Amino acid sequence: MVSRGELFTECRSLIAARDEDTADFDTTCIFQDLLGDKNPMFLPKEPVPDDKAAEIRSLAKRRSEGYPLQYLLGQWEFWGCNFKVGEGVLIPRPDTETLVEQVLDICRREKLKAPKIADLCSGSGCIAVALKKELPDAEVYAVELSDKALGYLKQNTAANGCGDIHIIKGDVLKRETAMSLMGLDILVSNPPYLTSQDMSELQTEVTYEPASALFGGEDGLGFYRAMTELWKMSVKEGGFIAYEFGMGQHDDVKAILEKNSFTDVEFRKDGGGIIRTAAARNIIVNKPAIM
Incomplete structure (x- = not known):
């Protein structure tokens, strides 16, 4: 299994090829959503299950192609509420x-x-x-x-x-x-x-x-x-x-x-x-x- 840190670097590089400015933010949001962890990089050596890693890679690829992050996550915050x-x-x-x-x-x-x-x-x-x-x-x-x-x-x-x-x-x-x-x-x-x-x-x-x-x-x-x-x-x-x-x-x-x-x-x-x-x-x- 790949570690969180290794996977983060991989996905960030993929997204950064399209938009360096938002790569950290976008990758972090994807990790938070799929791992259910507000601080996913607190434990960078933590292994990521293969099925979760596949999902994360898939979302990162779609984001790198220009698909909206908000649609990928299925929700977005406004006025302190989730929509x-x-x-x-x-x-x-x-x-x-x-x-x-x-x-x-x-x-x-x-x-x-x-x-x-x-x-x-x-x-x-x-x-x-x-x-x-x-x-x-x-x-x-x-x-x-x-x-x-x-x-x-x-x-x-x-x-x-x-x-x-x-x-x-x-x-x-x-x-x-x-x-x-x-x-x-x-x-x-x-x-x-x-x-x-x-x-x-x-x-x-x-x-x-x-x-x-x-x-x-x-x-x-x-x-x-x-x-x-x-x-x-x-x-x-x-x-x-x-x-x-x-x-x-x-x-x-x-x-x-x-x-x-x-x-x-x-x-x-x-x-x-x-x-x-x-x-x-x-x-x-x-x-x-x-x-």
């Missing part, structure tokens, strides 16, 4: 925690202890679960169209103790879906926002993720235009929309929000210093009385 992931659902990313933080700050500022929140294009459910964890009295809805993503969404809400999140299978670009959820305090979404050019230049890892969760139209703004127009009546007067978007899209997203009667647009930067999210308030309109 099941696989082909057919977008992988949760740290940048999206910026969106969760912004929504939570709005709730604190506005003293919303039990807000009604809808998470559109919910995918794995990472946003909905994170918000429900922090706001246990909130009425949270997670809207998703993809059958594959819905499977992960249901698993993740249950596994994280958030079975009371209301899961809705629906197309966020259809009026009937928007009309089914009214009186929202907060609408939150990380919709598809990659442009046609972005899609043609994707890293190999990202090509395994569902295109429907990535492509936002020619200029990447299709979902923002359609969703804001369709869902603005679902957000109560004085309520909020909060969006995540791609690098350099903030001015366009702000213009879309303001065109649809949202004001006081607040941007927030992610950990890399990129403007990543925006939140805006629905303007209170004095509607004329019906005679």
Whole structure:
């Protein structure tokens, strides 16, 4: 049998041939997952059973070919919670925690202890679960169209103790879906926002993720235009929309929000210093009385 140290060196070299920067991290994650040990290199001379070594080599080979580490492991962490992931659902990313933080700050500022929140294009459910964890009295809805993503969404809400999140299978670009959820305090979404050019230049890892969760139209703004127009009546007067978007899209997203009667647009930067999210308030309109 091969030792842990020998196998680690072998697998690391295989992955490093593709990406030296992530080789240590990726190899360690694979070892932790398959050996069930948080510190697999604490005992480098420990022998690895042949069947386990074969599995580890297989995952390392797939990783060296560009297959996403998160899919190989079958789960990924977001907001301190574990989320099941696989082909057919977008992988949760740290940048999206910026969106969760912004929504939570709005709730604190506005003293919303039990807000009604809808998470559109919910995918794995990472946003909905994170918000429900922090706001246990909130009425949270997670809207998703993809059958594959819905499977992960249901698993993740249950596994994280958030079975009371209301899961809705629906197309966020259809009026009937928007009309089914009214009186929202907060609408939150990380919709598809990659442009046609972005899609043609994707890293190999990202090509395994569902295109429907990535492509936002020619200029990447299709979902923002359609969703804001369709869902603005679902957000109560004085309520909020909060969006995540791609690098350099903030001015366009702000213009879309303001065109649809949202004001006081607040941007927030992610950990890399990129403007990543925006939140805006629905303007209170004095509607004329019906005679």
